[in-house]
Amino acid sequence: MDLELLKSPLEMKENPGLQTTDARLSDVATLVQEGDYLEAANQSREILQEKIYDIRIIGYFLYGHYAECGLPALGEILFCLESLIGNDLEAIGPERNRAKQFKNTLGWLVKILANNLDYEEGQRSATYSDWQSTLSADRVDAMMDAIDRLVVTTEMALEDGAGVSDGLIKLKKWLSSFRDTLAVEAVPEQYEAEPGVPEESEMAEESVAVAPMQTRQAAREDAEAESVKGLEGSYHMKQLIIKLDAFDRLITSGKLVSAAVVADDINSIIANFDPRLYLPGLFVKYAMQTASNINSLVACSQYRQSPAWTALQELYKVDIESFVEFDSDSLDFSGEMPCSGPDHGERHEEEY
Numbered sequence: 001m002d003l004e005l006l007k008s009p010l011e012m013k014e015n016p017g018l019q020t021t022d023a024r025l026s027d028v029a030t031l032v033q034e035g036d037y038l039e040a041a042n043q044s045r046e047i048l049q050e051k052i053y054d055i056r057i058i059g060y061f062l063y064g065h066y067a068e069c070g071l072p073a074l075g076e077i078l079f080c081l082e083s084l085i086g087n088d089l090e091a092i093g094p095e096r097n098r099a100k101q102f103k104n105t106l107g108w109l110v111k112i113l114a115n116n117l118d119y120e121e122g123q124r125s126a127t128y129s130d131w132q133s134t135l136s137a138d139r140v141d142a143m144m145d146a147i148d149r150l151v152v153t154t155e156m157a158l159e160d161g162a163g164v165s166d167g168l169i170k171l172k173k174w175l176s177s178f179r180d181t182l183a184v185e186a187v188p189e190q191y192e193a194e195p196g197v198p199e200e201s202e203m204a205e206e207s208v209a210v211a212p213m214q215t216r217q218a219a220r221e222d223a224e225a226e227s228v229k230g231l232e233g234s235y236h237m238k239q240l241i242i243k244l245d246a247f248d249r250l251i252t253s254g255k256l257v258s259a260a261v262v263a264d265d266i267n268s269i270i271a272n273f274d275p276r277l278y279l280p281g282l283f284v285k286y287a288m289q290t291a292s293n294i295n296s297l298v299a300c301s302q303y304r305q306s307p308a309w310t311a312l313q314e315l316y317k318v319d320i321e322s323f324v325e326f327d328s329d330s331l332d333f334s335g336e337m338p339c340s341g342p343d344h345g346e347r348h349e350e351e352y
Contacts, residue, residue, distance in 0.1 A: 017054035017093015110167035
């Protein structure tokens with residue numbers, strides 16, 4: 001199938017698309033219902049060659065391209081849809097109930113694509129094996145990037161585009177899983193210890209003598225590495241990344257009005273940014289520990305105006321690691337005993 005037929009810009013017509021009573025529309029739809037996707041695509045191509053652009057016909061044509069070429073064609077299909085929706089929406093019919101027809105057709109196309117991919121994977125068919133052997137990880141990554149862009153384009157251009165976005169996100173999950181099957185794990189080489197190189201048992205004995213500062217540094221690095229795991233973004237973070245990419249592409253292509261719409265949304269997000277909403281995994285442990293020790297923490301807050309509290313704040317600003325190692329019990333909080341354990345706050349409340 002030649003997707004050049006749908007290359008932007010499309011020719012504008014007064015009444016784009018096919019009338020519901022047009023026999024060609026029902027003929028193609030019948031072929032699709034019978035599962036004859038290639039013939040449906042061939043007849044759709046003939047209609048498009050007449051420069052009659054109807055989203056229903058386009059959907060059948062694009063699926064015919066997939067039926068002919070398989071997964072390698074998915075990137076072209078996604079790019080084509082992004083261009084059509086982003087640049088040629090008004091040139092595509094039907095004029096009546098356009099938004100509904102777009103949603104129905106795109107929903108059908110994404111669903112039937114996902115169903116076929118699931119089927120080939122479940123069967124572990126020769127086709128699926130061929131995809132694994134011929135597609136690179138970079139090419140699959142490009143398909144997933146195309147889905148991200150199409151989600152943004154669809155939500156911006158179509159009323160209730162979120163319904164289509166859900167199917168696209170599901171399609172992206174399949175691609176992500178498929179990409180993992182392309183990864184080849186490196187097998188560590190076996191080797192013999194060189195003369196003079198200590199065995200593991202000897203190295204273990206030597207590690208006991210590591211200086212305390214080195215031990216703390218290693219622990220600190222481990223903690224930092226562990227904290228990175230909490231940086232996995234939420235749905236809100238993923239949507240923000242998609243919006244930033246959309247803004248960049250709109251600016252690059254000179255679509256300043258559209259870019260301004262996206263910028264207004266991004267600026268609102270920045271002004272009201274709540275890290276707990278965008279990076280929830282980062283705060284789980286903090287929230288749990290705060291809840292477990294809330295009485296002690298509240299009791300300790302009475303020391304905020306004391307010189308000892310101010311001194312601790314200054315040390316905290318200068319070096320967090322030294323702050324953690326420092327023994328705060330040695331400070332005088334205006335004659336009061338400092339908070340040193342989970343139960344201290346409750347004892348303090350009883351005393352006063």
